[in-house]
Amino acid sequence: MHLQGVPDEIMCRAFPTTLKGPTRIWFSRLTPNSIGTFKELSAQFASHFIGGHMYKKSTACLMNIRQWEDKTLRSYIARFNKETLSIDEADGKRLVEVFTNGLRKGKFLFSLYKNDPKTMSEVLYRATKYMNVEDALLA
Template sequence: MCRVFPIKLKGPARVWFTKLAPSTVATFKELSGHFVTHFIGGQRYKRSSASLLNIKQWEDESLRSYMNHFNKEALLIDETDDKVLVTTFTNRLQPGEFFFSIYKNNLKMMADMLYKATKYMNAEDAMIAQGGRPKKRERQDDPLLDKGRKFARSRN
């Protein structure tokens, strides 16, 4: 098996194999152990669902951009729970019509969320194509909210 093993190797694995000192490997088990030990560092590990908390929709970011970013990160997570996906997605979403719709319709499944988001993204794209812009979120003049923002900025 040790003689057949290098035939299938390509790229960095073949280079690694050719650099092995002669007569240093006695069994196939030993060879496979060396191989795994050398290449385990290149293995991509799945992330935890806590990494979704780092994603948020920025004030000027489109729903489509936020969805793409969120979905890419969600795919890197091992064994995600639907409730966690929905919660993290909605908690980091900018307030607006879509945000209101999620809570109004009590969406609890990520598939429903994606379906609803697709409808909103298509409407947003149609408005832009016709020369219009989606409504910007109105700023609420709340002195406590402003004080909280200033405090959060000063801590960062």
């Protein structure tokens, strides 16, 4: 909008259409006519929501993820993958080590140690095959 030379009034009116959830609630609670320019609106928005910024974590944070005794391999993989999304510059080999470290003792862990996988793709492929066999046996 800045590049097109759109006036502040229009930018201020268009801004709330992009908001959802808590940001929309924050905007609706602003005192009417309390903001004069889009720059003021931007500054207030940034100062209010700067604390909610998600900072990237290191691979060390994944060391706390474990496959619990009463949980399936599928649920462990889901939690692990969700956490890896917040990791900054995750090294593939390190991810394999951390993932393997969090597995509970059993046939799948033994198979990983037996044929050392090099990438997370390989681990997840083998895990999928293992889970499909488990599902077939349960059915």
